[in-house]
Amino acid sequence: MIKLTFPLVRLPHLSREDFQAYWHGAHGPLVASVRETLGIQRYVQMHTMPDELSEPLRASRGAPQPYDGVAQLWYESLEALGAIMASPEAQAAGRLLLEDEKKFIDHSRSPLFWGQERVIF
Numbered sequence: 039m040i041k042l043t044f045p046l047v048r049l050p051h052l053s054r055e056d057f058q059a060y061w062h063g064a065h066g067p068l069v070a071s072v073r074e075t076l077g078i079q080r081y082v083q084m085h086t087m088p089d090e091l092s093e094p095l096r097a098s099r100g101a102p103q104p105y106d107g108v109a110q111l112w113y114e115s116l117e118a119l120g121a122i123m124a125s126p127e128a129q130a131a132g133r134l135l136l137e138d139e140k141k142f143i144d145h146s147r148s149p150l151f152w153g154q155e156r157v158i159f
Contacts, residue, residue: 039079040113040154045105047147057106058085060142068138069111072131077122080112105148116152 048057062083069081085107086092092104113119122128139145 040116040119040152042109042111042113042150043153044109044111044150045148046107046109047144048106049142049144052142054086054106057142061085061107065135065138065142069135072134075122075125075127075131077113077119077128078111079114080110082110084108084110 048054066083069078073081086104096104123132
């Protein structure tokens with residue numbers, strides 16, 4: 039399995055609550071609707087908690103401001119994903135998700151990357 043990890047920053051005009059409500063209530067079901075087309079094995083949203091809960095921890099390490107959430111998508115392999123993405127249906131589904139993301143995600147401040155888990159315990 040490989041994972042696509044996507045730390046998300048909301049668009050400036052959205053509150054964290056509005057961002058998270060849209061992400062969970064509208065975008066989440068949209069991702070679920072194309073999961074087979076895109077070969078997504080699992081999709082998880084991690085929503086950040088209020089700043090006052092995380093601020094002491096962040097400050098103790100001199101860490102940057104938090105993201106508004108993190109999405110993780112599991113795929114069988116990069117090879118399987120490449121084969122799936124060659125289909126016109128998958129390309130259309132990818133465009134559909136990207137257009138929806140533009141409604142709530144600041145892509146210029148939201149990195150994404152591929153990775154593999156290495157479980158320690």
